[in-house]
Amino acid sequence: xxxxxxxxFIQSEIRQIPPRGELLNERVYRAAVRIVELSGxxxxxxxxxxxxxxxxxxxLQQRAGDIEAIKDCLTVRALGELLAQASDAVTxxxxxxxxxxxxxxxxxxxxxxxxxxxxxxxxxxxxTEEASRVIQGYRRLQISVLExxxxxxxxxxxxxxxxRAAILGFIRVERCEPLARRSEMDExxxxxxxxxxxxxRLLGHRASETPPRVPPTLESLHLDLxxxxxxxxxxxxxxxxx
Numbered sequence: 001x002x003x004x005x006x007x008x009f010i011q012s013e014i015r016q017i018p019p020r021g022e023l024l025n026e027r028v029y030r031a032a033v034r035i036v037e038l039s040g041x042x043x044x045x046x047x048x049x050x051x052x053x054x055x056x057x058x059x060l061q062q063r064a065g066d067i068e069a070i071k072d073c074l075t076v077r078a079l080g081e082l083l084a085q086a087s088d089a090v091t092x093x094x095x096x097x098x099x100x101x102x103x104x105x106x107x108x109x110x111x112x113x114x115x116x117x118x119x120x121x122x123x124x125x126x127x128t129e130e131a132s133r134v135i136q137g138y139r140r141l142q143i144s145v146l147e148x149x150x151x152x153x154x155x156x157x158x159x160x161x162x163x164r165a166a167i168l169g170f171i172r173v174e175r176c177e178p179l180a181r182r183s184e185m186d187e188x189x190x191x192x193x194x195x196x197x198x199x200x201r202l203l204g205h206r207a208s209e210t211p212p213r214v215p216p217t218l219e220s221l222h223l224d225l226x227x228x229x230x231x232x233x234x235x236x237x238x239x240x241x242x
Contacts, residue, residue, distance in 0.1 A: 028053065028064045032074055036115035041122065044071065071122065076131050078120035082109050083138045090141070094148045096197045102145050103167050103193050104186075110171045111182075121168065149204035159200065166196055 031052040035044045046067045050057040064070055082105075089105035090098045110117035124131050139160070146159050170192055174185050 025064060028060070028070070029073070029077075032070055033116065036074065036119060037113075038115075040115055041071070041074075041118045044074075046070075068125075071119065072124050072126075072128070072131065074116070074119040075122045075124055076128075076134055078113070078116040079138060080134045081113075081116070082106060082120050083134055083141065085109055086138070087141055090145060094145075096193070098145045098148065099197055099200070100190065100193050102142065103170075103189060106167055107171060107174070107189055111174070114175065117171070146200065149200040151200065151204050155203060159203065162199075163196065166192060 028049070032044055032049055035048055035052060039048070044067065046057045046061060049067070049070065050060045053060060085108075086102055086105040089101040093101050106117075109120075124135075127135070142160055142163060143156050146156055146163065151159055170189060174180070177185070
């Protein structure tokens with residue numbers, strides 16, 4: 001399936017996600033988002049939400065379910081927002097440009113909505129149809145970006161894990177660097193994406209060979225790097241055949 005076909009499919013999936021009011025009562029939803037924005041996901045408890053709504057915990061649970069169900073609704077909505085933002089960002093792009101747009105879209109969402117991004121990354125134990133739809137949609141979007149590099153299907157899940165580790169790691173580092181300028185972090189993000197781009201191009205170049213049954217080890221990549229060389233020289237030394 002081409003990237004454009006994947007994006008069309010994802011957009012149709014997004015339209016099927018129920019409005020947040022159908023997933024959770026609007027007043028309860030807004031109060032939950034407010035708590036998450038102020039205190040993070042850990043600050044969202046049945047008691048804190050009940051206090052925000054000026055109602056008893058028992059009455060709230062009867063109305064909206066237990067706290068895990070409420071968090072599940074937040075996760076579906078937050079990941080749906082991220083999916084829509086990311087799919088818009090990568091539309092019409094491929095290769096490094098799509099990779100940059102994908103990483104920047106998630107970074108921007110996490111900056112603007114740190115609590116909701118935390119909710120989006122939360123693991124849902126019992127997936128509803130809506131949860132499965134949005135989770136698979138975001139996975140498909142990211143894999144479609146990677147497939148443009150010519151990566152073999154057996155390598156795609158491993159490369160997706162690498163991509164997720166890089167993006168989530170960057171977002172975590174940025175949160176721990178409150179004094180860093182946004183322009184500086186944007187430059188760091190661009191550098192990280194360039195490094196990923198080099199690695200994905202290397203693996204895509206080797207896709208014509210018989211792919212390994214396991215992810216490549218550092219030794220199998222044949223990275224002939226001089227530890228004292230300049231970064232640009234080191235990248236140039238990556239050998240596709242040696």
